[in-house]
Amino acid sequence: MMKFSCEKALLQNAINVASRTVAQKSSIPALEGLLLHAENDLTISGYNMQTGIRTRLSADVTEQGELVLNARLFGDIIRKMPDDVITFSADDRQLVHLSCGDADFDILGLSAADYPELPEVEDDYCVSIQQKILRAMIEQTSFAVSTNESRPVHTGALFEINDKGLTMVAVDGFRLAIRKEPLEKIEGGAFSFVTPGSALNEVQKICEDTEDLAEITLGRRHILFEVGDTQLICRRLEGEFLDYKNAIPRKNPITLIADTRALITSIDRVSVVISDKLKSPVRCTFDHDKVLLSAKTGNGEAKDICRLSGDGGGLEIGFNNRYLMDALRFAPADTVKIELNTGVSPAIIVPVDGEENFLYMVLPVRLKAAD
Structure with a gap:
């Protein structure tokens, strides 16, 4: 059981953000869907077993619950709804009723039990940086991230964090890009990790042109980027990154x-x-x-x-x-x-x-x- 209502524009925006990490084709049907979780507000998640995005939006929740909806179908329906308040209700057989203005849709959802858990990220190391600076740094280095799978660690960008700030490095065997910026605050001392290029493209898209902070948390196997009401979780790339200081x-x-x-x-x-x-x-x-x-x-x-x-x-x-x-x-x-x-x-x-x-x-x- 689940019931809520919310503004179409908010819901459509959240669907667009979370859909970026939905699996296009998967042997697990739930992974082609979005997980909706209604509690005090509404959380929508997309996850392709490599990268997950979870975004929160304000909704008037009258019955708490969670279920999975096919991302493409749900997105198409919401996009074509009139610009008004959408009401959503689901019964215990995952039958979903959506209405907005004069438009009504009935679709079938999937049980949330089939949806894999997004990884938890331990918060031993954490750092904050302005969203617009992080966005610029990613844009100004990610073009040099390698697409050659024979050296998987170079298909990501290296983040090095110490008291001097954040250094981002990307290298593909033909060129190398480095960007450095001072940081707002750093917790847990110096640390470094490699983020997959595909995940960085998504981080760049969810960062706004604002001085509001983005938080980066390093777990043992995953990295968490928190930008406003949106979280992106991705796997760290393992391996020996180029010793770039000696390569230049x-x-x-x-x-x-x-x-x-x-x-x-x-x-x-x-x-x-x-x-x-x-x-x-x-x-x-x-x-x-x-x-x-x-x-x-x-x-x-x-x-x-x-x-x-x-x-x-x-x-x-x-x-x-x-x-x-x-x-x-x-x-x-x-x-x-x-x-x-x-x-x-x-x-x-x-x-x-x-x-x-x-x-x-x-x-x-x-x-x-x-x-």
């Missing part, structure tokens, strides 16, 4: 300062002749106060010049156009410092001055002899 060469003789937008525009311009079928590195020749960019494929040849400050001494180096562009696009700065060494050493992109709150490393592509 910082004794680079060439230092150049670039306008981020201008350089992106130039790379984008010469990338016109590059396609999935016709690949080519972008050849960069770093000269005095400028870089000459070119790309050549069966489509044709493109060249451009971008002004920089500094002297590259004629260094020629090739890059995957997308990898270099991503690093520049996600760098949170209008101007960046680019450090270079040889034609086979990585490019390092860091802030021009002040705290190094970001670092991007892009590995070069070997160039064939000049045509």
